[in-house]
Amino acid sequence: MSLFSFSEISIITIMIALSSVIGIALGAVKYKGVGLGIGGVLFGGIFMGWLAQKMGWIPEFSKDSFDVLAAGGVDVVKTAESVNKVQCFKHILHYVQEFGLILFVYTIGIQVGPGFFASLRGSGVKLIGYAIAIVFLGASIALSFNVFFGLNLDSTVGIYAGAVTNTPALGAGQAMIGDLVNGLNEQGLAVPEGFDVKNVASAYAVAYPFGICGILLTMLLIRFFFSVNINAEGEKYELQKKSNRKDLHTQNVSVNNSDLFGLKISEISVLQKGKVGCSRLKRGNILMVPKSDTVVYAGDILHLIGEKDEDLNDACSFIGETVQVSLTTKGTDLSVRKVVVTNEKILGKTLDALEIKSKFDVAVSRLIRTGMEFIPHSGTVLHFGDQLNIVGRKESIDAVANVVGDSAVAMQKVHMMPVFVGLVLGMFLGCLAIPVPGLPAALKLGLAGGPLVVAILLSRFGHVITMGKMHWFMPASGNSALREIGIVLFLAIVGFNSGANGFVDTLVGGDGLKWMGYGVFVTFIPIFICGILAYKFSKINYLSVCGAMAGSMTDPPALAFANGMYKNSEASSLGYATVYPFTMFLRILTPQLMIVIAYALMSK
Known part of the structure; x- marks a missing residue:
């Protein structure tokens, strides 16, 4: 008799936990203050998925089915019972992955919502304008790889999401491609090549590392080319802050x-x-x-x-x-x-x-x-x-x-009823379908966009809507805990699926290196061009520009790097917070727009 008897739930929990432990430890490793941060969980998941496959814990992990992990590598008998277990295993993983994403974007909305509308005034408008330009320029560059170089659509979307280090963009892209495949199947139409959801995650993982490093490289290059004096920029910001202060x-x-x-x-x-x-x-x-x-x-x-x-x-x-x-x-x-x-x-x-x-x-x-x-x-x-x-x-x-x-x-208590009210409303908004002529699937904000928009609105106006009977205040500690749990669950499962589906083989012997090269262009060109324009021609403070560039890539490690440049991190932090909500919303929307455009061109 075996000492342990593992159920599907226990196996899933162990795999997610081990992926998270390895990934968090990997993300904590830094070189000169730069590290993968929470992105390390993605690579921890890739490692665990690869290891599970190599060790025979996953006898068959194909793109069409997710077989039950069999203890000791015993093959799964293809019976009706085993097929049901396979589907159960698959759906549990998918649900946990998506619920993690929902928690992550919802808590982000609650955090940035109160200051979101205030950021639309003053110099923040310029920073937001440049952030929008960065988003759409990056999306255009990525889409051009599909249109002009024949790069598969799934790889294009994954490269875009990884190059801008945006996990909700990955989730939105995967959901849109999945909806398209389902729509084509329902209509009895053939699914074109390049609509594999798992390839999106693989391309994302390949492009992610330079996405982290590229933003830091851009900050340093702009500083070098224009001989930026950090102390002078900091003092200039302090003087401007005093002149604009509106305290009582x-x-x-x-x-x-x-x-x-x-x-x-x-x-x-x-x-x-x-x-x-x-x-x-x-x-x-x-x-x-x-x-x-x-x-x-x-x-x-x-x-x-x-x-x-x-x-x-x-x-x-x-x-x-x-x-x-x-x-x-x-x-x-x-x-x-x-x-x-x-x-x-x-x-x-x-x-x-x-x-x-x-x-x-x-x-x-x-x-x-x-x-x-x-x-x-x-x-x-x-x-x-x-x-x-x-x-x-x-x-x-x-x-x-x-x-x-x-x-x-x-003040330290998380009130759960407003959280779930917000999630319900976020799901309704995210699932609101906008038909697009000629497209088998409707355009939606999805599980990433709906909760984000609702959270921003409720955190600012929720008390008015409920006439003061309910509030959406969430203490920083509670918000941080829910947000970290959400993103860890999502990245761990995305990485695990990718690792078990041949990510290492793709990187070494497949298109991985080519995808990485494409990702460099998507990361570097938009922020380099807009960073120079913002600093040199719009005369925006360099520290604020660095914070806005980090925010346009929704990249916390880049923000930490920018905060370390000067003794007072307010300028970079405020720049990050100013552009973050707009950027997050657009990062979720742009993969869907890319897919709509690519499919329309493909159908001609």
């Missing part, structure tokens, strides 16, 4: 306008427009928190807050005279503290409805949401994760904290 400003003003004596704070016209607020009032030696019905007198000093200096200056000129007096809470019975909105019962309610000022005798001087701060007003609606800057007595602030939640535990 403060001024202290003495009430000298006799027309205001005896008026309530709510009756002062310049404080009614929502552009300027008053968070503290000092009368003699007494510092207090003003309410809407607090009466002002001559000599009162008001601590004003505004988004723009001109608004503050206008308010100060109207109220009286600016004074250089400290209104610090130190040494008084007042305190300043940030509390976080985590109580789900108050989500969607306004500050006025909660009566925070009147009940607790505190002032909400500013509100910070998704990294941006502004002056709240009575009609401000509260969202999960909002940070309220509270001024008042300690016991009053504690009471406000109890009302709004201020729970560190809640």
Whole structure:
């Protein structure tokens, strides 16, 4: 009797786990700060697939069937029962692979969604424009290999996805080719050569390594050709950042306008427009928190807050005279503290409805949401994760904290219902079929595009749609865990399938080296041309350009390399985040467009 008795589920789990362990260890190996990163899992899967085939753990791993792994290399008897097991094994692997991809793109959307629409303003528009150019130029180069050099369509799509190191593009390309094959079979038409889904993964794996290295090489070449001074670029960015900063400003003003004596704070016209607020009032030696019905007198000093200096200056000129007096809470019975909105019962309610000022005798001087701060007003609606800057007595602030939640535990908790609501909506959007005349399969956002778009929209507008009853905030630790699990599952299975289907033979004795050469062009030409144009002609900061180039390739190792150039990584990180959502969406869409164009030309 054998010591172990493995079921199909246990075999699948062991293979995925071993592929992941080997791949993660491989990705952690770096040379001068450069490594494969999470892409190492793909090669761990390739190795395990190759080893399983060579060791006889997979007696027959053909392109038409995925036979059950038989312990000890015993052949599988082709009976109805074994065929059912084969199909079960195949479908389980396929489901886990696709579910991993869904998790990955969904969590990306949740992460970048809150800042996505803000990136459409200012200098970010230029970076997004160049990123779009990089995407379509790379897709055009890849498609030309199919049109002019006769490269098979499956290899073309795989080379494109690997050369730009974009896993969702691989998933979208595989899904589209699979749909085309199914559509042709349903119509009783012959499937043309070059529609093998597994070749897509093999070409992807071959083109992937230079995709990682090519972006780093481009950064270094641009820096060398134009003698870029990294420190000077960093200092230039800091100066530009200060000039464009839109943080809240403060001024202290003495009430000298006799027309205001005896008026309530709510009756002062310049404080009614929502552009300027008053968070503290000092009368003699007494510092207090003003309410809407607090009466002002001559000599009162008001601590004003505004988004723009001109608004503050206008308010100060109207109220009286600016004074250089400290209104610090130190040494008084007042305190300043940030509390976080985590109580789900108050989500969607306004500050006025909660009566925070009147009940607790505190002032909400500013509100910070998704990294941006502004002056709240009575009609401000509260969202999960909002940070309220509270001024008042300690016991009053504690009471406000109890009302709004201020729970560190809640901020670290992943709320699962919004996750699955988002996945359901993402599936519906991804499966929305757009018929294309002359094409056997409809154009779809697919399992990669649908969840991404829905996650971006829900993370920004979900609380409005549900009237504050549900939120899509996800803590960074939870988001990172789900995202990493998703991409590891997807890459491990893609690599395993590829390795077991002769990837090594293709690389050594087949078209692997030719595919690798094609991939170099797809990687290098678009980012080199657009990088030069962005830096030299559009005068965009070099560090921002490097971050945007990394984002246009959705390449975290390249971002890490760019972040290491200067002591402050904000410029490159912001450039990456600005272009990332657009790029990810287009990387998912372009393989499908390439397939549509190639099939249309093939059908003529």
